[in-house]
Amino acid sequence: MPVDWSDTTTIDRVLGLRLKQLQQLTGLPVVFGGATVTEQAAPQLRIGHLRGTVGDSLRDLRVEAGRGLGGSVIQTGALRTVRDYASTRTITHDFDAIVVQEERISSVFALPVRVAGSVRGVIYGALRGQQAIGDVVLERATTFGASLERELATLLKPPEPEPEPVPSRTQDAVARLREVALTVADESVREALLGIARDLGGADAEPPPAPVAGERVHLAPREIEALKHVAVGLRNSEIADAMSLRTETVRAYLRSAMHRLNVHNRTAAVHAARQQGLI
Template identity: 45%
Template sequence: MVSVDTAHRTAERAVRTRLTELQRLTGLPVVFGGAVPGGSREGRFAITAQVGTISDALSGLVIRRGRGLGGTALERGVPCRVDDYAAARAITHDYDTMVAEEKLTSIFAFPVRVEGEVRSVLYGAVRSGDPIGDRTLRQASLVASQLQADLRRPADLPPDGPVGPAGPADDGARRALVELADIIAATSDDRLRERLARIHREFSGASAALEAPGDTAAAEKLTRRETDVLRLVAVGASNVEIADQLTLSVQTVKAYLRSAMRKLKVRNRTAAVHVGRAAGLF
C-alpha cells in the first residue's frame, strides 16, 4: 500500500510537470499550484510549484478553503477567475500582499477533482492588466484533465522525470474541438457557422449550434448547481467530466443543463453559456 506521504509527494511532482505544460500551452507568464493532501475535505493546501514568478511570495503559501481565489475554487470545486484581483468582490483578500508582490492582475484557479475530491489546484495569471480569456481557460481544462488522469493512477507514474500525457490521440481530438469552437464563435458567416457547429456536434456529442441570445435577466433564477454546471460547460468540459468534477451522475448533470436552458430560454448548452456570460455569471 502506498503511504499518504508518498502519494502526496507523487501528486506534487505531477503538478510540477503539468504546470510546465500549462505554461507552454497557454503562453501565460505565471503559473503555479499545489496538491491537496487528503482531498478537499482537508480544507487547505500549499503552493509548492511555480513557473515564472519573480519572488518567493507564493512559495509554500498555505491556501485555506473559502479564502482567496484558490480557496474558493477548493470550496466550490469549479474553476474561478477574476479579471482584476485587487478589486474583485467575489473573493476574500487574505493573500493580497503576496499577489501584489508578484504584480499579478488577472488570475484563474482550476481545481482538479478525483473521485469527487479536489486533489489539486492549478493557477494561471498575467501581470499586464488584460483579462484572461475563455480560450485560455479551455486550454487549462485540457491540462487539468491530464493531471486528473495522473492523479488517478499514481502507481503508473515514474519516480523521476516528466509525466507522460494522458492519451495523445484523445488529447489531440480535444484540442481540435477547442479550436473548432473558437472558429464557430468568431465567424460572422451564418451558413458557415451552422455547418461547423454540425461538425462539432458530430465529433463531440454536444450541441454547439449558436442561436439568438436568450433571457439574461433569467440568469438570476439559476440555482447554484445550475451555475456550477454552466461554468464547467464554458471551459469545454463534457457531461462526464462535469459529473466527475461535481460528484453527480451524468443524468443529473443533464437535468441541470435542461433546467438552465429552459430558464434562459435557449435550446443548447453553448447558447446557455453565452447568456450566462452576458449576465455576468462567469
C-alpha cells in the same frame, strides 16, 4: 469515500512536473500551484511550484478552504477566474500583499485538480497589467486539467491482483527468500541466497529469463506500479512511501522489472515498458 492522503507526495510531484506544459499551452507568463495537504484539521492548499513569479513569497503559502481564489476553488471544486484580483469582491483578500503588491498579478484563474472526486490540488495561471485572460486560454487550461486528472487517476489506480493460484507454504517461503536476496548488495551473499532458493524451490525459484526480441513481456502489478512512479520522476524512497513499502522492496521490484525487460537502468525500463504498452 474517505480521501487517501498517502498519495499527496506523488500528486504534488506530478503537478510540479506538468506546470511547464501548462505555461507552454496557455502562453501565460505566470503559473503556479500545488497539492492539498491535511496537516491541519481541514485540507489546505500548499503552493509548492512556481514559474514566472517575481519573487519566492508564494512558495509554501498555505491556503485554507474559502480563503482567496484558490480557497474558493477547494470549496466549490470548480474553475474560477477573476479579471482584476485586487478589486474582486467575490473572494477574500488575505493574500493581496503577495499577489497584488509583490507579484502585480491582475487577471488570474484557479483550476481544481480532482482525484477520485476530491480536490487534491489547484493550479493557477495569471497575467500582469490590464489584459484579461481570454476564453481560448481558459479552454486550453481546462483541457490540460482534464488530461492531468486522467494521468493521476491512472497512476494512482490500485494494482489488480495477479490471477495466480495460492502457493503452498514452501513456495511462499522460497518466493520471500528470493525477494530478500535481490535486496542484498553483496554479490556473493546474494548469489548464495539465490542458490538456496533454487535448491528449495527448483525451477520455480529461478529468475524469469530475459525476453526474446519481439516477445511480449509480462510484469507483475507491483512492478508496473513502481515503474509508473519512476516515469513521473519519483526517487526510490518516495516510491516506497507511495506504495507503503520498504525502499529495499521497491529496489527489488525494479530489479525484477529491469531483468524481465532486459534493460539495465530505470530510465530504460520505463522506455521499454511504454513500448510494450505496460504503462
